[in-house]
Amino acid sequence: MNEVVLKADNLQTYIGHHHILQGLSFEAQADAVTVLIGRNGAGKSTTLKTLIGLLPPSEGTIVFNGMSIQGKRPYEIARMGIGYVPEDMGIFADLTVEENFKVAKLKEDEATAGRLARILDLFGALGKFWHSPAGNLSGGQKQMLAIGRAIVNDISLLLIDEPSKGLAPIIIEALIEAINLIKEECVVVLVEQNFYMASAVGDYFHILDDGRIVHSGRMEALVDDEELKSRYLGISKSKS
Numbered sequence: 001m002n003e004v005v006l007k008a009d010n011l012q013t014y015i016g017h018h019h020i021l022q023g024l025s026f027e028a029q030a031d032a033v034t035v036l037i038g039r040n041g042a043g044k045s046t047t048l049k050t051l052i053g054l055l056p057p058s059e060g061t062i063v064f065n066g067m068s069i070q071g072k073r074p075y076e077i078a079r080m081g082i083g084y085v086p087e088d089m090g091i092f093a094d095l096t097v098e099e100n101f102k103v104a105k106l107k108e109d110e111a112t113a114g115r116l117a118r119i120l121d122l123f124g125a126l127g128k129f130w131h132s133p134a135g136n137l138s139g140g141q142k143q144m145l146a147i148g149r150a151i152v153n154d155i156s157l158l159l160i161d162e163p164s165k166g167l168a169p170i171i172i173e174a175l176i177e178a179i180n181l182i183k184e185e186c187v188v189v190l191v192e193q194n195f196y197m198a199s200a201v202g203d204y205f206h207i208l209d210d211g212r213i214v215h216s217g218r219m220e221a222l223v224d225d226e227e228l229k230s231r232y233l234g235i236s237k238s239k240s
């Protein structure tokens, strides 16, 4: 049995008066990519925002590496070793790629410089456009910058919200390769609608529906489960 790095239990999250997460519970294991999937509006992005402290839950617990993190501020949670790549990527379009990294870096030490060098090896375009405004990057390059910025610090958990959104298949292949390398360094919790990408990187899956987890298991089991894919993900056999 693998070590549990993140355990969310009975999360209840409201946005205004809307009760979005309704008792959501799941775990993420060490050395694995856990994928959250489900229909539009199921509560996937809300789950990541709840975990990182942007939407504090009204009830429930979140334990990360044995520490309770619910109720902490996002910057406190980030400093405990959780990286977050939001759906809109959150990069600073007017700043250069270099400046985007400067804003993100928590330390200017040797270990951070080593991680940055590895990120530039992984995502060659970032080095090429190092002095260009990040707003000029292509969609795929922006996603690489957003992910690179999140892993430049010493994190043990990376939360990524729908990285494949709007990207061409060839760029999705590069992202799959990158996430499979990143998972060697830290635990990944990924929200992903693209089932090809979800199944190419995921070790475990959780299906969300109406703010709850309705099915969980190993990704291989979901790949073979036509009924579940059709019911919750709208994937029919001919399309998969």
Ligand SMILES: Nc1ncnc2c1ncn2[C@@H]1O[C@H](COP(=O)(O)OP(=O)(O)OP(=O)(O)O)[C@@H](O)[C@H]1O
Pocket: 015, 016, 018, 020, 038, 039, 040, 041, 042, 043, 044, 045, 046, 047, 193
């Ligand atoms: N700022 C907001 N104000 C009101 N309702 C919101 C807000 N943000 C999200 N919601 C609602 O919360 C529910 C869950 O949204 P969320 O973005 O978490 O879903 P999702 O599963 O990530 O969907 P998608 O795949 O479309 O991104 C939806 O019904 C959405 O309309």
